[in-house]
Amino acid sequence: MIRQQVRSKGSKLSVSVEPRDEKALEKALEIHRKAIVIDTHNDITTAMTNDDYDLAGPPPVPYRTSIERMKQGGLTAEFFSLYVKPWYVTNGGAARRTLDMIDSVYRAVERHPNDLMLATSAADIRRAKKQKKIAALMGIEGGHAIENSIAALREFHRLGVRYITLTWNNTNDWPTRREARKSTMA
Numbered sequence: 038m039i040r041q042q043v044r045s046k047g048s049k050l051s052v053s054v055e056p057r058d059e060k061a062l063e064k065a066l067e068i069h070r071k072a073i074v075i076d077t078h079n080d081i082t083t084a085m086t087n088d089d090y091d092l093a094g095p096p097p098v099p100y101r102t103s104i105e106r107m108k109q110g111g112l113t114a115e116f117f118s119l120y121v122k123p124w125y126v127t128n129g130g131a132a133r134r135t136l137d138m139i140d141s142v143y144r145a146v147e148r149h150p151n152d153l154m155l156a157t158s159a160a161d162i163r164r165a166k167k168q169k170k171i172a173a174l175m176g177i178e179g180g181h182a183i184e185n186s187i188a189a190l191r192e193f194h195r196l197g198v199r200y201i202t203l204t205w206n207n208t209n210d211w212p213t214r215r216e217a218r219k220s221t222m223a
């Protein structure tokens with residue numbers, strides 16, 4: 038056992054640090070490399086859409102995503118988040134904004150065919166893993182994205198979107214955000 042002195046806010050703190058178990062680490066990495074690792078929400082799509090960030094890095098602040106970093110972290114699948122600002126609820130154009138974001142994900146896959154693969158199913162994710170590619174999936178953040186149109190929802194599904202949250206932090210015409218519901222109940 039190794040004892041280390043750590044300075045914390047002016048006072049000395051003595052902590053015990055176990056030496057790293059290299060065997061356990063290697064075993065853990067082996068399991069991690071074999072596993073299907075999925076990130077279900079990444080807002081990098083905003084930078085991809087607004088600034089044409091193409092995932093080749095270095096990642097723009099405050100985002101931390103690049104193909105290199107996804108590979109380093111052993112990521113199998115990424116859900117690119119289609120985040121549509123509540124601004125679009127009052128000003129219109131939420132569905133158009135969602136389409137622009139979907140386009141940025143498609144373009145990233147087109148730009149990096151050896152690293153990324155568009156995926157819409159569990160089978161696609163397994164295929165990507167076998168091909169040592171990152172599966173690119175899409176999820177919508179905020180039900181207002183469909184502009185109250187079930188047809189638009191179907192179209193987004195046809196384009197490959199595989200989840201949609203009912204709300205973001207804002208209420209829309211069909212679901213009520215949690216805080217708003219609480220205050221109307223009070």
Ligand SMILES: [Zn+2]
Pocket residue numbers: 078079080118120178
């Ligand atoms: Zn988000």
